[in-house]
Structure formats: structure tokens, C-alpha cells
Amino acid sequence: MKINLVVLRTKNLMQMKKFYIETLGFSLIKEDERSFRIAAGTSELEFTSKDVKGNPYYHFAFNIPANNFEEAKSWTKERVSLTVEDGEDEADFDHLPAHALYFDDPAGNIVEFISRHSTSESRTEPFSIKSILNISEISLTVEDAVSVGEKLNNLGVPERDNNAISTQSFNFMGKRANGIFILLTQPGRRWIFLDKLSAIYPIEIELTNNNKVILNSDSELFIV
Numbered sequence: 001m002k003i004n005l006v007v008l009r010t011k012n013l014m015q016m017k018k019f020y021i022e023t024l025g026f027s028l029i030k031e032d033e034r035s036f037r038i039a040a041g042t043s044e045l046e047f048t049s050k051d052v053k054g055n056p057y058y059h060f061a062f063n064i065p066a067n068n069f070e071e072a073k074s075w076t077k078e079r080v081s082l083t084v085e086d087g088e089d090e091a092d093f094d095h096l097p098a099h100a101l102y103f104d105d106p107a108g109n110i111v112e113f114i115s116r117h118s119t120s121e122s123r124t125e126p127f128s129i130k131s132i133l134n135i136s137e138i139s140l141t142v143e144d145a146v147s148v149g150e151k152l153n154n155l156g157v158p159e160r161d162n163n164a165i166s167t168q169s170f171n172f173m174g175k176r177a178n179g180i181f182i183l184l185t186q187p188g189r190r191w192i193f194l195d196k197l198s199a200i201y202p203i204e205i206e207l208t209n210n211n212k213v214i215l216n217s218d219s220e221l222f223i224v
Contacts, residue, residue: 001156001157001174001175001207001208001209002042002043002134002207002208003043003134003135003136003138003205003206003207003208004043004044004206004207004208005043005044005045005046005204005205005206006043006044006045006046006060006135006138006203006204006205006206007046007047007048007203007204007205007206008045008046008047008048008056008058008060008109008201008203009047009048009049009050009051009052009056009201009202009203010047010048010049010052010056010107011049011052011055011056011107012106012107013034013035013036013047013048013049015106015107016036016047016105016106016107017031017036017047019105019106020038020045020047020105021036021038023079023080024079024080024129025128025129026038026039026040026045026129027039029044034048034049034050035047035048035049035050040062040132040134040135041062041063041132041133041134041135042133042134043134043135045060045135047107051202051217053217054201055107055108056107056201056202057107057108057109057110057196057199057201058109058110058138058139058201058203059109059110059112059137059138059139059183059191059198060109060110060111060112060135060137060138060139061100061111061112061113061114061135061136061137061138061181062111062112062113062114062132062133062134062135062136063114063115063116063132063133063134063135063136064113064114064115064127064131064132064133065115065122065123065127065131065133066115066116066117066118066122067115067122067123068115068122068123068127068131069090069099069101069115071126071127072101072113072115072127072131073089073090073101073113075127075128076101076103076113080103081103082101082102082103083102083103083104083110083193083194084193085192085193089101091192091193096116096117096118097116097117097118098114098115098116098117098118099114099115099117100112100113100114100115101113102192102193102194104194108196110191110193110194110196112137113132114136114137116136136181137181137182137183138181138182138183138203138205139182139183139184139185139198140182140183140184140185140203140205140213140215141185141186141187141198141199141200141201142184142185142186142200142215142219142221143186143187143200143219144186145165145166145167145171145184145185145186146165146167148184148221149165149171149173149184150165151221151223152173152182152184152213152223155207155211155213155223156209157173157174157182157207158173158174158175159171159172159173160172160173160174160175160181165184167186169185169189170183170184170185170189171183171184171185172184182205182213185198186198187199187200200215200219201215202215202216202217203215211223211224212224
């Protein structure tokens with residue numbers, strides 16, 4: 001099971017379209033007056049201005065090839081400024097293992113490029129936006145992580161390594177080999193590489209089994 005589509009809210013639709021298509025070079029799949037959708041490897045990412053309240057922001061990660069991290073980092077730094085944590089502009093996750101870099105977009109979303117050495121494909125061609133493999137991670141902030149975690153388990157998205165769902169930290173939901181990770185958390189957790197706290201905003205996640213995880217504007221979660 002992997003992520004087919006993620007739909008996020010934004011108040012800055014035109015700025016976001018310019019950033020993702022002109023600055024980063026993503027391919028536009030479709031658009032209308034209130035939304036646009038881009039291809040991200042085998043996944044799709046859509047931004048919509050419909051029913052936006054406040055200034056929503058999210059965290060999401062794109063898988064990049066295992067052997068392309070340094071090249072991808074140089075490519076990204078030519079286009080955007082990387083965010084920094086403790087003087088470092090990349091993260092080394094020994095437990096995955098993986099390397100990641102972070103930057104923010106015009107809406108304040110925390111965007112991540114991650115090279116998972118155990119799961120990502122290797123590529124020989126120079127890195128470009130077409131090297132992105134898929135959306136590998138999307139944050140899902142809810143009031144009750146334990147209850148939502150149980151619903152995701154029933155959907156076939158287990159907590160990584162079968163750990164118990166925590167209300168005090170981030171919970172990685174999904175199987176390592178499949179590359180699907182829903183980062184489940186409750187409000188108020190600080191995102192690394194950016195001084196922002198996790199907050200609840202509407203989101204739609206479509207999985208490859210055609211199930212959808214929908215968090216609406218009233219913070220109500222539905223799985224359909």
C-alpha cells in the first residue's frame with residue numbers, strides 16, 4: 001500500500017503554483033480556479049483554496065533515489081534555501097537508515113526530500129524533479145492519536161515496528177518496505193528543522209487500495 005494522492009488546503013494558490021511548477025519544475029496534471037495538481041513520481045499532490053480557514057501548513061516528504069542525496073541537495077540549494085537544525089542543513093537518520101533535507105514553500109509547509117537507503121530505488125541519470133519516486137510521508141495531526149491509530153491499523157496501516165501509539169511523540173504509520181508513512185501526531189509537537197508546531201488542518205489522503213483518509217474542516221476524521 002502506498003500514497004496515491006494528497007490534497008492540502010492553501011490560501012496562496014497562485015504563489016504555490018508558481019513555486020512548485022516554475023521554481024521546482026513539477027509537472028502540472030490539472031487545474032481549475034480553486035486548485036491545481038502536480039505529479040510527484042507515482043503519487044500526486046493537489047493544493048486547493050476551497051473552504052480555507054486560517055493559514056494551514058503541513059509536513060510532507062518525497063522519496064528520492066538512494067544514491068542521489070548529495071546531488072539532490074545541491075540541486076535543491078540552487079532553487080531554495082534549506083532550513084537548518086543545530087547548524088546542520090541535513091538529517092542523518094541512522095535508524096531508518098536515511099538522509100533528508102528540508103525547506104519551506106510559500107504557504108509555510110515543511111517539505112522534505114528523503115533518501116531511504118533500504119527502500120529507495122537507485123538512478124544513474126542526473127537528479128531532477130523527475131527523479132522523485134513518490135510521496136513517502138504525510139503528517140496527520142489529530143486530537144486523539146490513539147483512536148485514529150486504531151482506525152489506521154484496521155485499514156491495514158500498522159504502527160511502524162508494531163510500537164504502541166503515543167500521545168507524546170510522533171507515530172510512524174506504515175510498513176517500511178511499502179514506502180507509506182503517515183506521520184500521526186497530536187497538536188503542539190515541534191517539527192524538526194523548523195520552529196513550527198503540529199496543528200490540525202483539513203487533509204485528504206488517498207491510498208493505493210482506494211481507501212481515503214479524510215480530515216474535514218471540523219476536525220472530524222473519516223475513512224472511506
